[in-house]
Amino acid sequence: MGAFAEGLDTAIRRGLTRAVQFTAPAGDYDRFMGRYAPTLAAALADEAGVTSTMRVLDVGCGPGGLTRELAARVGAENVAAIDPAPHFVAACRERNPGADVREGVAEALPWADGAFDAALSSLVIGFMRDPDAGVGEMARVTRRGGTVAACMWDTAAGGMTMLRIFWTAVRSVDPRVEGERRMAGTAEGDIAERFERAGLEDVVGGELTARAEYADFDDFWEPFTFAVGPAGHYLSSLSDERRAGIREACRVALPDGAFALDARAWCARGTVAV
Numbered sequence: 001m002g003a004f005a006e007g008l009d010t011a012i013r014r015g016l017t018r019a020v021q022f023t024a025p026a027g028d029y030d031r032f033m034g035r036y037a038p039t040l041a042a043a044l045a046d047e048a049g050v051t052s053t054m055r056v057l058d059v060g061c062g063p064g065g066l067t068r069e070l071a072a073r074v075g076a077e078n079v080a081a082i083d084p085a086p087h088f089v090a091a092c093r094e095r096n097p098g099a100d101v102r103e104g105v106a107e108a109l110p111w112a113d114g115a116f117d118a119a120l121s122s123l124v125i126g127f128m129r130d131p132d133a134g135v136g137e138m139a140r141v142t143r144r145g146g147t148v149a150a151c152m153w154d155t156a157a158g159g160m161t162m163l164r165i166f167w168t169a170v171r172s173v174d175p176r177v178e179g180e181r182r183m184a185g186t187a188e189g190d191i192a193e194r195f196e197r198a199g200l201e202d203v204v205g206g207e208l209t210a211r212a213e214y215a216d217f218d219d220f221w222e223p224f225t226f227a228v229g230p231a232g233h234y235l236s237s238l239s240d241e242r243r244a245g246i247r248e249a250c251r252v253a254l255p256d257g258a259f260a261l262d263a264r265a266w267c268a269r270g271t272v273a274v
């Protein structure tokens, strides 16, 4: 591994590069990760028990995949969302007219205590600078008896198939690369432990299953070259030769023609003490 790539891998593990991992346009995010949003967002909203009479918050909304699911359930006027990336905030606003979409971070939410019936967060805990502070803030803005729920891909045990294929291919070229397997929330039970530490009650941990379809291998590979998230960001730091080696290792791991991939996310939900 070159010095820059080694430094980047260390930085990904320490979470130092969060800010630059989501600078790609919303359309690129859609093709890379957003294609899992319809199934993952519905599963998380079900887990949180989101029903039509609720006012809800989406923390780390990105371009708004979960926001859209929440707006469909409770009406956009009853949905708030927040993300530090200005271009994602703009995309989320455009895609969810009427929702209260703001720029900011989980660790300092700009809403009053108890403002929501439920606060949800999809694939964000691992990117927060201080995940426990973020969970604490989600609990603070949720009313007593309300629900906090969050999920992160299972990159520790490899249940997120797309990322497992990618990081396994990376390690076939360089076994020292850590990838995303030690990020907060990515190991079974981690989110539930954070919820307990935040003082949430009746905490239940579990898993969600999402799915995405790919037209062919190029449809799988091309979005990795958009420099979205830790995987794309890592790939963009490599030489053409390294990238070609990783591409080929991915190609032999996948079938010819169209295919679908399953993805497991670890999740937890908890109740704010009455």
Ligand SMILES: C[S@@+](CC[C@H](N)C(=O)[O-])C[C@H]1O[C@@H](n2cnc3c(N)ncnc32)[C@H](O)[C@@H]1O
Residues within 6 Å of the ligand: 018, 022, 033, 034, 037, 059, 060, 061, 062, 063, 064, 065, 066, 082, 083, 084, 085, 088, 104, 105, 106, 107, 121, 122, 123, 124, 127, 128, 129, 229
């Ligand atoms: C993997 S994306 C998830 C986006 C969306 N929730 C989804 O499920 O598709 C991670 C998101 O977390 C956001 N993020 C990073 N640090 C954050 C923080 N401290 N607070 C809130 N969001 C953060 C990023 O800007 C990015 O939009």
